[in-house]
Amino acid sequence: MEEKEKKKRNTGTKKKKNVKKNVKTSNEKVADVKKTMPKKTALNKEKEPVKEEKKVIIKEEIKTPAKKKFEVDYLTIVILVIAVLCAFIASAKLFGQEKKDYKESYLVKNKIASQISCSDIPNALQGEKSYIFITTVGSEEEYMLEKRMATIIQDKGLKDDFYVYLYEENCHPSTMKLTEKPEQIPSILYYRDGNLTEKVMREDKTMLQDGDLARIVDIYEE
Numbered sequence: 295m296e297e298k299e300k301k302k303r304n305t306g307t308k309k310k311k312n313v314k315k316n317v318k319t320s321n322e323k324v325a326d327v328k329k330t331m332p333k334k335t336a337l338n339k340e341k342e343p344v345k346e347e348k349k350v351i352i353k354e355e356i357k358t359p360a361k362k363k364f365e366v367d368y369l370t371i372v373i374l375v376i377a378v379l380c381a382f383i384a385s386a387k388l389f390g391q392e393k394k395d396y397k398e399s400y401l402v403k404n405k406i407a408s409q410i411s412c413s414d415i416p417n418a419l420q421g422e423k424s425y426i427f428i429t430t431v432g433s434e435e436e437y438m439l440e441k442r443m444a445t446i447i448q449d450k451g452l453k454d455d456f457y458v459y460l461y462e463e464n465c466h467p468s469t470m471k472l473t474e475k476p477e478q479i480p481s482i483l484y485y486r487d488g489n490l491t492e493k494v495m496r497e498d499k500t501m502l503q504d505g506d507l508a509r510i511v512d513i514y515e516e
Contacts, residue, residue: 401458407456410457419488482510
């Protein structure tokens with residue numbers, strides 16, 4: 295009887311040991327599971343920053359072309375503004391130069407004719423023939439008229455016989471062999487041997503033309 299009881303006790307003790315071993319094994323499994331869990335979480339955490347970096351790169355790629363386009367447009371505007379300013383300055387200078395030229399006689403400036411005053415007229419009429427162009431200068435029309443007449447004067451060899459008279463209000467008409475002041479300015483007075491032969495002016499009171507000079511030259515110089 296005593297031996298049987300001892301065996302039972304030993305058997306019970308072994309079972310308890312086995313149970314403990316089993317419990318320990320289960321704990322180890324749980325521990326292993328727990329160990330694996332943080333690793334998965336760490337992997338997830340590592341992936342998240344990568345996604346954020348991709349988003350930043352995409353945003354930069356979208357913004358960069360727009361910025362470059364803005365810079366190109368700004369440069370183009372600056373160039374256009376500078377070009378317009380240069381053109382404006384150049385045209386202003388050219389216009390100012392032309393306006394200044396209108397204040398001078400084209401024929402006198404280019405030494406195609408001599409300029410005389412009222413007191414010089416008697417001396418100018420002493421030659422065989424004389425052309426006195428009465429003008430006021432200052433307008434584009436008169437300037438261009440003189441420019442066209444220059445060709446006729448040079449072609450017909452009238453340089454020594456052609457005079458430009460800037461009209462003076464106080465000059466007496468008799469000085470020019472006239473009975474009254476010139477009816478029209480500009481006009482041309484043609485003298486032969488000191489005598490007034492022809493008054494060249496438009497009957498319709500319009501601007502004198504270079505063809506009017508050519509007509510008188512054809513009549514008296516041929």
